[in-house]
Amino acid sequence: MAKVATREELIHFLQNKATDLRRKIIELSVIAGGGHLGGALSAIDILVVLYYHVLRIDPKNPRWEERDRFILSKGHGALALCPVLADRGFFPEELLSNFNRLDSPFGMHPDRNKVPGVEMSTGSLGHGLGVAIGVALSGRLDRANWRVYCLLGDGECHEGSVWEAAMAAAHYKLGNLCAIVDRNMFCIDGPTEKIMALEPFKRKWEAFGWNAIEVDGHDFAQLIEAFEGLPPVTSTVPTVVIAKTVKGKGVSFMEGVGAWHYGGLDSEKERRALEDIEKMRPKG
Amino acid sequence: MAEGISYTVYELYKDLTQTEVYGQTLVELAKKDERIVALTADLARSTKIGVFFDAFPERAFNFGVAEQNMMAAAAGFAISGKLPYVSTFAVFASMRTAEFVRTDIAYPNLPVRIIATHAGVSFGQAGTTHHCTEDLGILRTMANMTIVVPADSIETAQFVKASVDWPGPLYCRIGRGLEPLAYMEEDYGFRIGKSVLMREGQDLTVIACGVAVLPACEVADELAGEGISLRVINMHTIKPIDREAIIAAAEETGGIITVEEHNIIGGLGSAVAEVLAEEGIATKFKRLGIPDVYSVIGYPEDLYHRYGIDYEGILKAVKEMLEMKGVR
Numbered sequence: 001m002a003k004v005a006t007r008e009e010l011i012h013f014l015q016n017k018a019t020d021l022r023r024k025i026i027e028l029s030v031i032a033g034g035g036h037l038g039g040a041l042s043a044i045d046i047l048v049v050l051y052y053h054v055l056r057i058d059p060k061n062p063r064w065e066e067r068d069r070f071i072l073s074k075g076h077g078a079l080a081l082c083p084v085l086a087d088r089g090f091f092p093e094e095l096l097s098n099f100n101r102l103d104s105p106f107g108m109h110p111d112r113n114k115v116p117g118v119e120m121s122t123g124s125l126g127h128g129l130g131v132a133i134g135v136a137l138s139g140r141l142d143r144a145n146w147r148v149y150c151l152l153g154d155g156e157c158h159e160g161s162v163w164e165a166a167m168a169a170a171h172y173k174l175g176n177l178c179a180i181v182d183r184n185m186f187c188i189d190g191p192t193e194k195i196m197a198l199e200p201f202k203r204k205w206e207a208f209g210w211n212a213i214e215v216d217g218h219d220f221a222q223l224i225e226a227f228e229g230l231p232p233v234t235s236t237v238p239t240v241v242i243a244k245t246v247k248g249k250g251v252s253f254m255e256g257v258g259a260w261h262y263g264g265l266d267s268e269k270e271r272r273a274l275e276d277i278e279k280m281r282p283k284g
Numbered sequence: 285m286a287e288g289i290s291y292t293v294y295e296l297y298k299d300l301t302q303t304e305v306y307g308q309t310l311v312e313l314a315k316k317d318e319r320i321v322a323l324t325a326d327l328a329r330s331t332k333i334g335v336f337f338d339a340f341p342e343r344a345f346n347f348g349v350a351e352q353n354m355m356a357a358a359a360g361f362a363i364s365g366k367l368p369y370v371s372t373f374a375v376f377a378s379m380r381t382a383e384f385v386r387t388d389i390a391y392p393n394l395p396v397r398i399i400a401t402h403a404g405v406s407f408g409q410a411g412t413t414h415h416c417t418e419d420l421g422i423l424r425t426m427a428n429m430t431i432v433v434p435a436d437s438i439e440t441a442q443f444v445k446a447s448v449d450w451p452g453p454l455y456c457r458i459g460r461g462l463e464p465l466a467y468m469e470e471d472y473g474f475r476i477g478k479s480v481l482m483r484e485g486q487d488l489t490v491i492a493c494g495v496a497v498l499p500a501c502e503v504a505d506e507l508a509g510e511g512i513s514l515r516v517i518n519m520h521t522i523k524p525i526d527r528e529a530i531i532a533a534a535e536e537t538g539g540i541i542t543v544e545e546h547n548i549i550g551g552l553g554s555a556v557a558e559v560l561a562e563e564g565i566a567t568k569f570k571r572l573g574i575p576d577v578y579s580v581i582g583y584p585e586d587l588y589h590r591y592g593i594d595y596e597g598i599l600k601a602v603k604e605m606l607e608m609k610g611v612r
């Protein structure tokens with residue numbers, strides 16, 4: 001991790017990382033013979049801010065007691081999470097070359113017993129926030145000062161279990177819990193508002209007793225500010241960061257196109273995707 | 285399906301997945317039967333019921349990613365005179381919603397048709413969270429439930445047609461991708477609850493379902509060249525199971541191997557073993573399937589091979605049992 005002196009340098013560093021990782025997502029999807037590209041590209045800026053600035057973690061000691069916990073509730077985001085974990089040094093990047101293949105530790109959804117740095121095996125939607133509540137309550141029992149972060153998809157929030165968890169988090173006053181929703185406005189079959197409307201989304205969280213913040217999920221300054229401004233671990237209100245994102249962000253032919261929820265790239269599309277992504281790299 | 289076209293049935297179906305055949309067949313049936321409604325949970329595209337959504341938008345309902353609510357609503361449709369076809373991945377159809385299926389659908393004995401796609405390890409690369417090797421065992425313990433595992437796309441079409449007038453709840457599990465056909469034609473007399481004799485034989489019997497039926501037939505054809513006659517039964521209905529076929533196979537061939545894309549506990553193998561034990565028939569017996577582990581990540585064909593439910597795996601098991609029986 002680079003040493004950065006100023007906020008501008010930090011943002012520059014994170015933007016650069018995000019560009020590198022977007023490239024890796026594309027390349028990994030080619031190795032894997034397809035992948036959940038849309039939701040990987042919408043979530044990657046959030047993951048970069050968490051893994052390169054916010055989370056207190058030790059890649060050499062993945063189960064370090066004092067670490068912050070991160071649960072990828074939208075488990076189909078493994079295509080984005082695995083390259084991040086590799087780049088942060090949890091395991092050698094070469095291992096990803098077997099993605100999706102027989103006996104690989106890496107598939108479309110992360111497995112906590114096979115991939116260092118993965119807190120929970122996910123992939124079935126609507127489980128992660130409930131797991132995060134058990135973790136947060138345990139942290140409080142242990143008087144720990146780490147936090148639990150949990151990234152959800154917006155389509156995932158159709159699941160009733162998400163709202164059972166939301167209710168419990170407020171009930172138990174889990175100030176050490178921070179949920180993030182990748183609000184890219186799409187599930188698989190189309191726009192969330194057309195398939196099963198979620199709005200008024202922020203007010204739903206507020207009505208459930210959460211501190212709800214909306215940010216642009218591709219604006220590093222806003223993301224940093226939201227996480228740095230979290231109430232103390234000992235506070236009594238859980239926070240949800242609703243990150244407004246674009247599904248397929250960074251690749252012109254994927255942005256906002258629902259069908260790219262899951263897809264594969266031929267070499268021409270791969271080339272165009274990488275070309276688009278390179279345009280996001282910050283100058284200098 | 286296309287009517288009056290001079291394709292052979294085989295040609296018509298060979299490039300269609302089971303899911304595609306399900307969607308298309310249901311659209312045809314729904315033209316004549318207004319009771320039919322279709323439900324999904326953000327998987328219209330993946331389960332291929334999307335064609336129904338295009339054809340009958342007013343009779344198609346997407347519940348978003350909320351399977352439990354969808355199952356409860358299916359029960360509501362059923363008590364209101366509708367015939368709901370519910371489609372999602374098998375892992376969610378059988379486990380996420382298990383108690384809704386049991387209490388809202390099986391217990392009141394309602395005519396809900398659950399079409400569970402991406403079953404077994406047919407979505408192998410998605411990993412264990414998306415594998416489903418428990419559903420037959422779980423659903424089998426729900427009274428009133430009928431369970432069907434079609435062998436291929438042709439049988440899937442036969443099943444969907446037969447499902448319309450079946451009383452009570454139905455659970456049908458199908459795969460994800462394109463698989464070769466086990467049948468050449470469609471008028472072989474498909475009936476829910478009645479197994480199909482795929483190959484006649486006297487030396488040993490393989491009882492298979494789903495994706496294991498075709499390789500079992502290929503093993504029989506291979507061994508026929510060596511003078512061995514292997515009986516192959518397609519046990520497409522797991523419940524109620526065709527007891528007569530099992531009893532006859534045990535008595536006439538003296539050995540049974542079951543093959544299924546499921547944990548060896550609870551599914552086809554268990555159902556066959558129960559019949560044999562209750563009938564007091566002593567016979568050689570082996571279950572092929574996932575050996576009570578969580579199946580690993582991999583492409584389906586690699587996993588079928590790993591767990592011995594493909595051609596090589598079945599051939600090996602058959603040869604071992606023949607040796608035990610002293611045949612050859």
Ligand SMILES: Cc1ncc(C[n+]2csc(CCOP(=O)(O)OP(=O)(O)O)c2C)c(N)n1
Nearest residue numbers: 039123124125153154155156186187188326
């Ligand atoms: C319980 C459950 N139901 C269905 C699925 C299949 N599925 C995978 S991703 C997805 C859509 C999720 O949409 P969203 O949470 O918005 O994901 P994103 O757009 O961020 O990729 C669905 C329905 C699943 N993984 N788990």
